[in-house]
Amino acid sequence: xxxxxxxxxxxxxxxxxxxxxxxxxxxxxxxxxxxxxxxxxxxxxxxxxxxxxxxxxxxxxxxxxxxxxxxxxxxxxxxxxxxxxxxxxxxxxxxxxxxxxxxxxxxxxxxxxxxxxxxxxxxxxxxxxxxxxxxxxxxxxxxxxxxxxxxxxxxxxxxxxxxxxxxxxxxxxxxxxxxxxxxxxxxxxxxxxxxxxxxxxxxxxxxxxxxxxxxxxxxxxxxxxxxxxxxxxxxxxxxxxxxxxxxxxxxxxxxxxxxxxxxxxxxxxxxxxxxxxxxxxxxxxxxxxxxxxxxxxxxxxxxxxxxxxxxxxxxxxxxxxxxxxxxxxxxxxxxxxxxxxxxxxxxxxxxxxxxxxxxxxxxxxxxxxxxxxxxxxxxxxxxxxxxxxxxxxxxxxxxxxxxxxxxxxxxxxxxxxxxxxxxxxxxxxxxxxxxxxxxxxxxxxxxxxxxxxxxxxxxxxxxxxxxxxxxxxxxxxxxxxxxxxxxxxxxxxxxxxxxxxxxxxxxxxxxxxxxxxxxxxxxxxxxxxxxxxxxxxxxxxxxxxxxxxxxxxxxxxxxxxxxxxxxxxxxxxxxxxxxxxxxxxxxxxxxxxxxxxxxxxxxxxxxxxxxxxxxxxxxxxxxxxxxxxxxxxxxxxxxxxxxxxxxxxxxxxxxxxxxxxxxxxxxxxxxxxxxxxxxxxxxxxxxxxxxxxxxxxxxxxxxxxxxxxxxxxxxxxxxxxxxxxxxxxxxxxxxxxxxxxx
Numbered sequence: 001x002x003x004x005x006x007x008x009x010x011x012x013x014x015x016x017x018x019x020x021x022x023x024x025x026x027x028x029x030x031x032x033x034x035x036x037x038x039x040x041x042x043x044x045x046x047x048x049x050x051x052x053x054x055x056x057x058x059x060x061x062x063x064x065x066x067x068x069x070x071x072x073x074x075x076x077x078x079x080x081x082x083x084x085x086x087x088x089x090x091x092x093x094x095x096x097x098x099x100x101x102x103x104x105x106x107x108x109x110x111x112x113x114x115x116x117x118x119x120x121x122x123x124x125x126x127x128x129x130x131x132x133x134x135x136x137x138x139x140x141x142x143x144x145x146x147x148x149x150x151x152x153x154x155x156x157x158x159x160x161x162x163x164x165x166x167x168x169x170x171x172x173x174x175x176x177x178x179x180x181x182x183x184x185x186x187x188x189x190x191x192x193x194x195x196x197x198x199x200x201x202x203x204x205x206x207x208x209x210x211x212x213x214x215x216x217x218x219x220x221x222x223x224x225x226x227x228x229x230x231x232x233x234x235x236x237x238x239x240x241x242x243x244x245x246x247x248x249x250x251x252x253x254x255x256x257x258x259x260x261x262x263x264x265x266x267x268x269x270x271x272x273x274x275x276x277x278x279x280x281x282x283x284x285x286x287x288x289x290x291x292x293x294x295x296x297x298x299x300x301x302x303x304x305x306x307x308x309x310x311x312x313x314x315x316x317x318x319x320x321x322x323x324x325x326x327x328x329x330x331x332x333x334x335x336x337x338x339x340x341x342x343x344x345x346x347x348x349x350x351x352x353x354x355x356x357x358x359x360x361x362x363x364x365x366x367x368x369x370x371x372x373x374x375x376x377x378x379x380x381x382x383x384x385x386x387x388x389x390x391x392x393x394x395x396x397x398x399x400x401x402x403x404x405x406x407x408x409x410x411x412x413x414x415x416x417x418x419x420x421x422x423x424x425x426x427x428x429x430x431x432x433x434x435x436x437x438x439x440x441x442x443x444x445x446x447x448x449x450x451x452x453x454x455x456x457x458x459x460x461x462x463x464x465x466x467x468x469x470x471x472x473x474x475x476x477x478x479x480x481x482x483x484x485x486x487x488x489x490x491x492x493x494x495x496x497x498x499x500x501x502x503x504x505x506x507x508x509x510x511x512x513x514x515x516x517x518x519x520x521x522x523x524x525x526x527x528x529x530x531x532x533x534x535x536x537x538x539x540x541x542x543x544x545x546x547x548x549x550x551x552x553x554x555x556x557x558x559x560x561x562x563x564x565x566x567x568x569x570x571x572x573x574x575x576x577x578x579x580x581x582x583x584x585x586x587x588x589x590x591x592x593x594x595x596x597x598x599x600x601x602x603x604x605x606x607x608x609x610x611x612x613x614x615x616x617x618x619x620x621x622x623x624x625x626x627x628x629x630x631x632x633x634x635x636x637x638x639x640x641x642x643x644x645x646x647x648x649x650x651x652x653x654x655x656x657x658x659x660x661x662x663x664x665x666x667x668x669x670x671x672x673x674x675x676x677x678x679x680x681x682x683x684x685x686x687x688x689x690x691x692x693x694x695x696x697x698x699x700x701x702x703x704x705x706x707x708x709x710x711x712x713x714x715x716x717x718x719x720x721x722x723x724x725x726x727x728x729x730x731x732x733x734x735x736x737x738x739x740x741x742x
Contacts, residue, residue: 003223008061008092009215011222012118012136016078018066020086022141023256023270025249027179029087031186038091039190045213050205056217062088063221076128077121083225086140090147091183092214093119093137097151098187099211105192106203115211119151141270142278143180150180247317248277248296254321259330266330273334281345288369295348298369303340305373311417343379347372355385359392365475366399370412373420381428391433397614398437400476401448404550405456406466411444438617450611452621457610458603461548463502465671465726470502476610477502477555477584483609484583503556503576505594506547507566514568516543517595528730541727546596551603554584569594659690663702666737668692673724675731676707683710685721703734 029035041059048056064085068078082089096119103112124130132138139147195206252274259266282296297317304312304320312320325333343356350364351357356379363371378391402409422436440446448456460466467473478497506514511524516539527544531537546552556576564575569591577585587605591598661668674685674692685694685706692700700706703717711720718735 001225005219006222007216008218018082019079019138020082020140023252024140026142027090035186045217046209049209058219061218061220065223067225077133094183095187097184101188102191146178146180250318251321255330262330299344302372306376309421355388362396365471370416374416377423387430398447400614401453403467405448415445447617449621457607461545462550463548479613481584483613499558500555501558503554506552509566544727546599551599661687671726674721676720
């Protein structure tokens with residue numbers, strides 16, 4: 001390769017056209033990130049020229065990598081491919097166009113003709129295709145129409161502005177401007193605003209200073225590839241570290257640089273097998289955890305997981321793709337991606353005419369991207385639609401049952417990656433998938449059986465404690481509603497799903513209008529002074545817990561006036577449920593009262609539907625679950641001797657089970673929340689596995705060591721932390737739990 005430092009004048013003075021390969025990404029430079037800093041540099045250099053105090057110092061604009069194209073005809077301009085640097089060169093063309101418009105605005109035709117020689121090639125008569133070859137730069141296919149319209153601006157009035165919005169989008173009075181024209185207008189406005197601030201007699205001097213600074217003071221290192229140089233290797237070296245491009249931008253270049261060597265017409269290949277991936281659907285950014293990537297990146301990751309049957313790190317997506325493509329032609333790579341694309345798109349959009357689309361609708365609320373690779377394998381298999389539907393039902397059941405049972409979601413990536421690997425050594429069958437899911441064991445992986453699912457469904461505080469996301473609990477009740485109807489297809493649209501909200505029948509704040517079973521009303525401050533030996537306290541605790549169980553929840557349309565939501569059941573029934581068209585609420589319309597027994601009965605009735613909707617594995621739960629239940633019961637004062645079950649259930653290591661955190665004779669039950677305010681920031685923790693686990697995963701056996709971890713200095717943790725017990729709604733400083741409140 002050859003490299004030389006060139007001024008912008010040298011770059012654009014030749015009878016040459018810089019072509020952006022059709023498969024490269026579109027023009028993406030923006031005002032805040034690139035245009036404005038570049039203008040600051042231009043203005044500084046122009047000011048140096050105006051002051052004439054010192055010789056102008058060159059300003060380095062970066063490098064461009066160019067690949068000359070073989071010239072097959074004598075006529076026509078020389079063509080050079082821009083392997084890297086198209087954003088810089090495109091922006092420079094927009095700046096030169098803006099300067100040209102400014103010369104026209106100030107009636108300087110000779111100077112405009114001079115500056116135009118750096119944006120137009122001359123002598124159309126000797127060109128093979130004048131309409132194309134007159135441009136100094138020929139953009140990628142996606143940009144072409146907008147670029148041509150922008151670069152042909154001839155009337156400076158097109159860049160007069162009514163305002164600059166808070167989002168930095170410039171607006172024209174007569175039309176919406178495209179991104180390319182917006183760039184030209186940005187620089188035009190900067191130039192003319194500066195000239196307007198000075199004496200009119202200085203107009204020509206300022207404009208010439210700007211033009212000369214751009215053409216002569218800014219320099220670029222031009223790297224020209226020679227015949228033996230590999231353009232792909234050079235491109236990856238400059239862009240492979242992820243600062244400038246998304247992984248799929250690199251992948252697209254990888255494919256079509258290979259296609260350029262393998263097929264006669266790579267443009268036709270691009271149009272037929274890649275162009276659909278430039279759709280906005282694939283560009284839309286999606287967040288998973290802390291990572292945000294275009295949907296196309298996540299799709300390619302999923303395809304690679306299926307094809308390679310291994311976990312693919314999104315941060316090393318391009319490396320994973322190279323492994324996949326190593327033995328494949330460009331055509332085969334594109335055919336593979338297209339084969340998966342329709343299934344993936346149907347899943348994401350929820351196309352209900354397809355099995356994977358219906359699965360996508362049901363799983364959408366459950367943050368289940370870990371299942372996407374397995375879902376594609378199932379969808380593209382030779383199984384019947386009924387068999388695919390059954391497998392997808394099991395996957396949804398796995399998520400719902402584990403959530404209701406309070407089991408962690410942290411291990412799902414490993415669980416479903418293992419399923420994908422197993423499917424690589426055997427033909428996909430409904431029996432093998434059921435067997436594999438049913439065989440999962442332990443708290444981090446098991447698929448709960450009916451006995452565990454039923455107990456937690458009826459007794460557990462599922463809402464706000466087990467499932468703290470309204471969208472998830474809402475999806476459960478929507479499926480219950482549809483199951484109660486005579487047909488799942490029965491006027492689904494009448495549900496107006498987007499307008500439905502979760503409602504507590506026994507309200508969250510029940511103290512004023514909902515007497516206890518003994519006929520008295522509880523006071524809210526009684527929750528903060530629970531005496532576990534008091535029968536009254538036991539009644540209050542049971543009510544506080546049962547209000548968040550599934551039997552006490554329903555759906556209501558968001559348009560319903562909620563001003564009476566904490567009032568008595570009779571008032572709520574007449575206000576909320578009488579007009580409801582939901583089958584979920586029919587029993588509520590006829591109920592004469594609402595109490596703990598009614599809640600448990602409704603929970604059981606709903607479970608009869610749930611066990612069929614989210615069908616689980618056969619048999620009774622694994623032995624460890626019984627032990628966990630025994631331990632959990634003991635934490636809540638239910639005396640039960642482990643020896644009663646030892647003879648029939650081999651003991652699992654107790655250290656594997658969740659337990660309370662006991663420190664200095666103070667017991668903090670499982671799921672007790674902790675919080676502290678330090679320097680204006682709130683830090684949180686929760687009791688898990690017998691220790692205090694903080695927001696960053698750090699575990700501590702004493703409150704002071706946990707506090708020191710945050711403050712980086714010794715501090716009294718008893719005064720630093722507040723806690724909230726699982727059955728409580730208020731916070732208290734943990735030091736108040738000790739004798740004397742110390």
